[in-house]
Amino acid sequence: MGRPPCCDKEGIKKGPWTPEEDIILVSYIQEHGPGNWRSVPINTGLMRCSKSCRLRWTNYLRPGIRRGNFTPHEEGIIVHLQSLLGNRWAAIASYLPQRTDNDIKNYWNTHLKKKLKKHQAIGAIFAPPPPPSGGCCSNPAEVAQLIARRSPFAADGGDSSSSSYASSMDNISKLLTGFMKQQQQSSPSPDAAAADIKPSAAQVNNNHALLSSSSFHHMSAGTGSDTPPAAACFNDMTQSPPHAQQAALMKHGGYDDPRQPSPLSPIETWLFEEAAEQVGDLMDLSEDCCSSVPMMF
DNA sequence: AAGACTACCAACCGCTTCAGT
DNA sequence: CACTGAAGCGGTTGGTAGTCT
Numbered sequence: 558m559g560r561p562p563c564c565d566k567e568g569i570k571k572g573p574w575t576p577e578e579d580i581i582l583v584s585y586i587q588e589h590g591p592g593n594w595r596s597v598p599i600n601t602g603l604m605r606c607s608k609s610c611r612l613r614w615t616n617y618l619r620p621g622i623r624r625g626n627f628t629p630h631e632e633g634i635i636v637h638l639q640s641l642l643g644n645r646w647a648a649i650a651s652y653l654p655q656r657t658d659n660d661i662k663n664y665w666n667t668h669l670k671k672k673l674k675k676h677q678a679i680g681a682i683f684a685p686p687p688p689p690s691g692g693c694c695s696n697p698a699e700v701a702q703l704i705a706r707r708s709p710f711a712a713d714g715g716d717s718s719s720s721s722y723a724s725s726m727d728n729i730s731k732l733l734t735g736f737m738k739q740q741q742q743s744s745p746s747p748d749a750a751a752a753d754i755k756p757s758a759a760q761v762n763n764n765h766a767l768l769s770s771s772s773f774h775h776m777s778a779g780t781g782s783d784t785p786p787a788a789a790c791f792n793d794m795t796q797s798p799p800h801a802q803q804a805a806l807m808k809h810g811g812y813d814d815p816r817q818p819s820p821l822s823p824i825e826t827w828l829f830e831e832a833a834e835q836v837g838d839l840m841d842l843s844e845d846c847c848s849s850v851p852m853m854f
Numbered sequence: 855a856a857g858a859c860t861a862c863c864a865a866c867c868g869c870t871t872c873a874g875t
Numbered sequence: 876c877a878c879t880g881a882a883g884c885g886g887t888t889g890g891t892a893g894t895c896t
Contacts, residue, residue, distance in 0.1 A: 571889085595881065611882075612865065647884060662864055662885070839860070 559674055561633055574613050578603055583618055592617075616659045623655035627664055636669060645654040 574582075585601045591614060594607035603610065616622075627635070630655055638649040645667075646658035653661065 571866075593881090607881080608867090608883095611863075616864075616884095644885065658884075659864080666886095667862060 568604060569606050569609075571609075574617075578605070579613070580730060581620060586614060586618075612659075616657045619657070621655055622657060624660075627656075627668075627698060631656065632669060639665065639669075656715075689830065 581603055582597070583599050585597060589600075591611075594611040596607075596612045598601065598605050598607055605613075634652055635649060638652060642648050644662075646662045648739075650656055650658040650661050
């Protein structure tokens with residue numbers, strides 16, 4: 558025991574990342590791919606611990622990350638998966654490939670928990686589904702594992718593949734914009750690394766188009782005010798999880814393994830059926846009582 | 855206008871898991 | 876099989892921007 562924490566070393570910088578650091582990190586990962594985080598600070602000269610580098614990459618610089626407001630559909634997915642899985646943010650995030658677990662966690666803690674509390678106080682509408690009787694998956698951990706495995710974006714989907722990387726044009730272009738501004742003010746010549754990874758306008762636009770073409774387009778079938786988003790989400794998941802979108806994203810965003818789903822296992826089928834049932838209940842409830850109670854989403 | 859309060863989010867910390875030896 | 880260390884995960888914190896009084 559007694560292994561010193563990686564960030565205890567002296568000279569390790571903490572706190573917010575600068576655009577320069579971001580660029581160094583992105584440049585390095587662009588060249589070598591994510592993974593082997595231990596070597597990242599050594600090889601780049603960044604005064605950061607490996608953990609910090611990994612976090613910065615996965616939570617901010619990684620390709621395909623979408624920032625900003627969560628859509629009602631995303632909220633629906635999060636609420637439902639949270640009720641199924643508990644606070645297994647990584648597993649939940651695997652179903653929202655454009656969101657990071659940190660993002661989802663933050664959003665849950667700052668928005669959804671409050672909303673849920675409020676609405677549970679009103680009618681316990683979003684109570685978690687009961688475990689299946691004599692079921693094969695009464696253990697939440699098992700369910701979580703299955704869901705995580707089921708998800709095509711599970712866990713390190715993008716990070717572990719070192720062979721296929723493409724920078725997050727959106728994020729990187731943003732940070733470059735800021736960086737360039739800074740450089741223009743302070744220094745006449747922008748960093749060479751920045752120039753290397755600066756995306757073309759076409760690339761950025763392309764990426765923007767991909768990202769903004771509503772990855773949850775399929776899920777918007779129930780966007781109407783009377784259809785609970787969870788219904789739309791899960792109904793759609795059973796038919797076409799966001800593989801298509803993700804495939805496109807992978808193509809442009811650096812993931813090279815658009816795995817096709819295998820047939821649903823009984824447990825997973827149950828999960829979806831359970832979701833559908835709950836959705837049915839929700840719809841009934843909404844008819845019964847929610848005409849006077851505002852729907853959560 | 856200014857101080858207090860609130861909300862948000864990036865980042866850190868520590869524990870757990872897992873692969874390599 | 877036990878040990879070690881790297882990576883992953885979830886909880887928590889701290890800084891800051893926005894809002895209220």
